[in-house]
Amino acid sequence: MTPSFEDFEPLYSADQLRERIAELGKQISTDLAESDNLVVVCVLKGAIVFMSDLIRYLPHNVTCDFLRLSSYQGGTQSTGTVRFDFDLTQPIKGKDVLIVEDIVDTGLSMHFLLKALSAREPRSLKICTLLDKPARRKREVPISYTGFQIENRFVIGYGLDLEGRYRNLPYIAALTADKQAALDGNSEDALHAPA
Secondary structure: OOOOOHEEEEEOHHHHHHHHHHHHHHHHHHHOOOOOOEEEEEEOOOHEEEEEEEHHHHHOOEEEEEEEEEEEOOOOOOEEEEEEEEOOOOOOOOOOEEEEEEEOOHHHHHHHHHHHOOOOOOOOEEEEEEEHHHHOOOOOOOOOOOEEEEEOOOEEEEOEEEEOOOOOOOOEEEEEEHHHHHHHHHHHHHOOOOO
C-alpha cells in the first residue's frame, strides 16, 4: 500500500537545510579553491533542488551538467542493473567533478556512476549527497560531503518524491515509525530506487 502524505512527519526543516547546505558549500569551496574547472553534476531528478541551492555557495566559475540514471526492478527487489537515461553534455576529462545526489541508499547507482565517470578521466571525482542512509548499503562508495546521515526511513520533500509527488516541499519529511515498520521487509524496495 502506498503511503499518504498524512503518514509523514517533518525530519529536517527548511532552516536546517539552508544552514547545512551553506556549510557544505563553504567546505567544498575551500577544498576545491585551487580548481579552475569544477563541474557540478546533478543526478536527476531528485537532486535538482539541492544542487540549485548548493551552487549558490560555490565559486562563480563552476559549470553545471545533468544526468539521469534508472534501474531495472523485478517485483519489489532491485536487480542492481543501472543504466544512463540521460548522459552528460560536456566532456569531463581533466576536470574536477562533483556529483550531487539527493540520497545515497544502497550505493548501487553511485557505484555504477563512479565507475562510468572515472573511465572519462576526470582530474578528481567526488560525491556530495544531501542524505546518506548507510543501513541499506549494498555497495560501499566514497562520499566526500554529506548533508545528513539518516536511519532507514523513507523520505520525501526537497526534491525527494513519492510516485512523482512532494518534490516541491521546502523541508524533508520521513515516514512515521509505525508506517515505516509496516513497509520494512516487503515493499520498501518498491519505493526506493537503488541510489
